[in-house]
Amino acid sequence: MTALALPDKALATAVQKLPDNALAANRQAALARFLERGFPTTRLEDWKYTDLAAVADISQRWLENGAPVPSSASIGDRVAAIRAAIDIDWIVISNGAIADGMDLAGDDGLSVATFSELAHAPGFEHPLADLNAALLPDGLHIRVRAGTHHDRPLGLLIVDGADSQPGVAQARVCIELEEGSKAQFVEYHASIGEADHYANSIVELSLARGASADYVRIQGRDGHHTQTHRTTITLQDASTVRYSGFDLGGQLVRNDLDIDIAGKEANVVVAGLYIAGEGQHIDNHVRIDHRVGPARSEQEYRGILGGRCRCVWNGKAIVRPGADGTDAEQANHNLLLSERSEIDAKPELEIYADEVKCSHGTTVGQIDEAALFYLRSRGLDKQDAMRTLTRAFGASIVSHSPIAVLTDHLTEMVEGRLSELTDGGDE
């Protein structure tokens, strides 16, 4: 198997076409790195279940067309619909361009700026970050000032897609929570358009001492679009992050969540729900690195799979030497509605310290027959009872999502997705 590379010249031309701003030099360096390494391949342990050949193919065709900025006539409607459904302040990144919401920068302790304004050069330490840094028109930087508390969630809407030609779009957001600050964020990935599309995004979240963030990521891409997304979270002393991710769309989706516990008494709660139907592939890789202790992390992912699809969950907790007092829990539960669904679940613990408490549990199962009979014996028909039990399986993740204002919308999205799964002829 050969490496998944992109044609050098065409890619260099695409980088050349980007807005000439403070990121230009950084792009060239990132481009050189990407050309050297290409996309990760299934020969790498971390990528063995997720083949990016389709992503490379879309990218190649996009380059052959002269790397146009993707455009879809329907994006405006999609944005309006999301704004109407979730009434919070939004910053919109549309096909890689920071389109709307920059006026949110106020004197209430929240600053918003572009990377180019700040001359902030995004780092690249991973092949997909190389590609992102090479092709990024501009990034979004958010700073929450020390000691300020923000009760109204800030929305980051990453929306992209193209109507006719294959499209590729990058997005990058950097969020800094200063000492003792507190804020809530909603990151919403949406795509639209008939053409094949590949979105590659990176979010970096850092929490200073005593800071606290509630964070919900919703991925509601169209069923034929692809995404790779990486989130890194760094926590200093006594900081807390509560993070929930919902994968409710997309054809090929890979999310990496990398959490670095660099401070004592840090607290991490991660939850995720992925729902996959016919033809979908959703991969969540979570890595929590306990560099120091005591600190606490827990993660629970749940998956509902119907039809011919594949999901991957890989949860890794690392406890470094000296990180005594670490408490790390991980759990992954899957409900398979079809014999053709496949889940590759892998919990991993790497422990190099003595005084630690670590646990993991993984389950894969079908609908509970005893519960099904119980509901039917009360008059619910079989289909209805199945749907009720399926919904119940994901309900705890939805109801524990840290941002209450989203609950109704999430419930609706999940229900919509589940009725497609249970009514769509999948068995």
Added chain:
Amino acid sequence: MLEIKDLKASTGDTPILNGLSLTVKAGEVHAIMGPNGSGKSTLAQVIAGHEDYVVTEGSVEYKGRDLLELAPEERAREGIFLGFQYPVEIPGVNNAYLLKAALNAKRKHHGVDEVDAFEFLKLAREKMALLGMDPKFLNRGVNEGFSGGEKKRNEILQLAMLEPELAILDETDSGLDIDALKAVAQGVNALRSPDRAIVLVTHYQRLLDYVEPDVVHVLSGGKILRSGDKSLALELEEKGYDWVREAANA
């Protein structure tokens, strides 16, 4: 109302019911007693339509119809209610949701308007007060984290809400303290009417002190060995099940 003839049923390769016959008329309360493993629970499950039990011979008629050809949900909508010996915990399904869905499934089947949220709440609160249940149970997962007694009360709450024509209560009295037992008995007695029939499957006669049966049957080895009035239950309590078995063999 219920006419069971020569019923034979098995699970896997194991026969459990071996030619059981039973007639229950509207307005009657029957008690089915018997030692462990005699087939009491199997009988209850077969009537409710559990697919793990296969009927190999015999017939079950309910209100003049062949019951065995109906799916479990159709039996429920036609007025059969099984109170489970071990009520199932269903995390994530709200108790109120199940009660309302069950009630409306039945109403819809009979062409009656479905109840709305307000009507439902009013009704549910009324019944809960009657059973001495805290209304907060409505918003918990079905049986999730309930104690044994709470689960049984919850079964009786469903019974009270659904007002079935034929209620089969499978060891609803087992593991209850005296207060819970009285609450369960009260729920059952409130349901007694000339149009309804109740079958109490029980191991002990304790419940029968509070719910007086018209007929008592002794089940053993998958058959009814003896039937009589309520004095049979007292005799059983005194002499044990072996007495019936010996008498049958003699």
